[in-house]
Amino acid sequence: MEFYSNNISRLIENLSVLPGVGTKTAQRLAFHILSMSDEQVEKFASAIVNAKKGIHFCNECLTLTDSDICPICANKERDHKTIMVVENTRDLAAYEKTGEYNGVYHVLHGTISPMLGRGPDDIKLKELIQRLHGDIQELIIATNSSVEGEATAMYISKLVKQAGIKVTRIASGVPVGGDLEYIDEVTLSYALKGRIEL
Numbered sequence: 001m002e003f004y005s006n007n008i009s010r011l012i013e014n015l016s017v018l019p020g021v022g023t024k025t026a027q028r029l030a031f032h033i034l035s036m037s038d039e040q041v042e043k044f045a046s047a048i049v050n051a052k053k054g055i056h057f058c059n060e061c062l063t064l065t066d067s068d069i070c071p072i073c074a075n076k077e078r079d080h081k082t083i084m085v086v087e088n089t090r091d092l093a094a095y096e097k098t099g100e101y102n103g104v105y106h107v108l109h110g111t112i113s114p115m116l117g118r119g120p121d122d123i124k125l126k127e128l129i130q131r132l133h134g135d136i137q138e139l140i141i142a143t144n145s146s147v148e149g150e151a152t153a154m155y156i157s158k159l160v161k162q163a164g165i166k167v168t169r170i171a172s173g174v175p176v177g178g179d180l181e182y183i184d185e186v187t188l189s190y191a192l193k194g195r196i197e198l
């Protein structure tokens with residue numbers, strides 16, 4: 001990329017580290033950014049910096065948030081006795097968009113995957129077990145239906161059943177290997193309604 005100035009090359013390089021962005025797309029994005037007004041670029045850059053700076057895990061559900069307790073956990077109107085276990089904050093957002101769920105969440109930030117050397121200690125499982133000491137009626141396991149998602153669901157259900165808490169799994173309306181993020185809201189709300197007890 002010697003025909004670009006150093007600054008442009010650096011911008012392209014930085015953009016191409018994003019998931020799904022190859023060199024061609026990075027170039028297109030870079031030139032789009034360069035065509036924006038100074039003000040727009042400032043806003044864009046500070047949105048990235050500010051989002052990263054203020055972000056941490058919610059003290060209760062461990063989703064990414066910029067306050068100690070996320071808005072969902074802080075909401076007294078929600079059912080705090082029902083916890084839905086999801087893999088990441090994007091999946092939480094997908095369920096929130098259905099508008100069908102009034103409980104709270106627990107975000108694992110990953111899955112158990114013996115193949116990839118990821119064990120129970122590599123995800124936020126200890127924190128989940130701690131929450132179960134409280135007054136919990138149902139735990140809904142909503143990990144993806146990938147091999148890792150299923151392995152994680154099995155592991156959690158065994159642990160939780162020992163504690164005498166009702167454990168359910170979202171219905172198989174979610175396609176195998178489907179990334180929850182890309183599944184439409186209708187499918188997700190059916191999956192939630194048709195959950196089965198484990």
Ligand code: ZN
Pocket residue numbers: 058059060061062063069070071072073074
């Ligand atoms: Zn929370």
